[in-house]
Amino acid sequence: AQKITQTQPGMFVQEKEAVTLDCTYDTSDPSYGLFWYKQPSSGEMIFLIYQGSYDQQNATEGRYSLNFQKARKSANLVISASQLGDSAMYFCAMREASYGQNFVFGPGTRLSVLP
Amino acid sequence: DGGITQSPKYLFRKEGQNVTLSCEQNLNHDAMYWYRQDPGQGLRLIYYSQIVNDFQKGDIAEGYSVSREKKESFPLTVTSAQKNPTAFYLCASSRSERQGLTTDTQYFGPGTRLTVL
Numbered sequence: 001a002q003k004i005t006q007t008q009p010g011m012f013v014q015e016k017e018a019v020t021l022d023c024t025y026d027t028s029d030p031s032y033g034l035f036w037y038k039q040p041s042s043g044e045m046i047f048l049i050y051q052g053s054y055d056q057q058n059a060t061e062g063r064y065s066l067n068f069q070k071a072r073k074s075a076n077l078v079i080s081a082s083q084l085g086d087s088a089m090y091f092c093a094m095r096e097a098s099y100g101q102n103f104v105f106g107p108g109t110r111l112s113v114l115p
Numbered sequence: 116d117g118g119i120t121q122s123p124k125y126l127f128r129k130e131g132q133n134v135t136l137s138c139e140q141n142l143n144h145d146a147m148y149w150y151r152q153d154p155g156q157g158l159r160l161i162y163y164s165q166i167v168n169d170f171q172k173g174d175i176a177e178g179y180s181v182s183r184e185k186k187e188s189f190p191l192t193v194t195s196a197q198k199n200p201t202a203f204y205l206c207a208s209s210r211s212e213r214q215g216l217t218t219d220t221q222y223f224g225p226g227t228r229l230t231v232l
Contacts (some may be wrong), residue, residue: 035220043203045158045223052218091157102173103148103221105158 003027004092004106011111013082020067021077021109023092031097034075036066039089039108048090051075079111087113118142119224121206126229128193128200136191136227138206147189148207148221151175158205164189193229201231 005024013019025034036048051059051066059066067076079086092106119140128134140147146165150158160173164183178197183189189208193200207221 033218037223043205043226043228045205045207045221047220047222050218050220102160102163107157 003104004094006092006106006109008109009107011109012114013079013111014114015084016081018078018080019082019111021079021090021092021111023075023077023106025073025075025092025094027073027094027096029096029098033095034066034068035093035095035103036064036075036077037091037093038086039091041088045091049077082113084113084115087111119206119208119222121204121224121227123227124225126227128229128231130231131195133192133194134229136193136204136206136229138189138191138224139187140189140206140208140222140224141187142208142210142222143186144208144210144222145186146209147183148209149173149179149181149189149191150205150207152203152205152226161191161204199231200229203228 003026007022032053034051038046038048049059049061049064049066051068058068063080065078089108089110091108093103095103122137148163149161151161152158159175161179162170162173162181164170167183167186170181170183178194180192204227206224209221210219
């Protein structure tokens with residue numbers, strides 16, 4: 001069974017608008033971390049934001065925020081005021097405390113920002 | 116600057132040849148990882164290492180081998196036993212592998228694109 005699901009293979013957003021990229025996860029471990037990465041066409045993976053399972057507040061990093069709904073096991077990435085440079089693949093990943101070293105990645109969502 | 120370097124950026128291999136991809140980090144990270152990414156796909160774990168002289172198989176280790184003789188280095192060899200090696204290979208490292216810790220993110224190198232001719 002997939003541990004990380006990203007149901008949107010591709011998304012389009014108009015420049016300067018906000019966009020939400022979906023991520024749902026599956027774990028029975030009470031302690032876990034959720035990560036979002038950006039992969040531009042160059043191929044490098046860029047860390048964007050982290051949310052811990054015990055964090056009471058949603059994580060924010062500049063224009064990125066994470067809409068964490070623990071009961072629904074979802075960790076959606078919100079990008080505000082989209083820029084052309086935001087066009088990239090976006091991956092959601094999870095790290096479970098019981099499997100400390102392993103990160104599990106979702107299939108990714110390709111975001112295209114339109115001028 | 117601290118970071119992860121991978122070389123070469125592009126690599127071409129003839130069928131039946133072994134090739135070695137380099138990965139070096141100066142972040143003083145304990146753990147290192149190798150991932151394979153096929154076009155339009157996510158990342159799949161090949162091997163990981165928590166400490167020097169120790170490494171574990173990931174989900175798709177067949178046809179690959181690694182070594183971890185130094186903390187800074189984690190080279191990946193793609194052997195002739197790997198039937199479909201054409202892919203993008205990413206190396207990553209993270210600070211801690213203590214059980215129960217989930218906060219440490221992985222940092223990635225720029226990747227090596229391997230093509231089998």
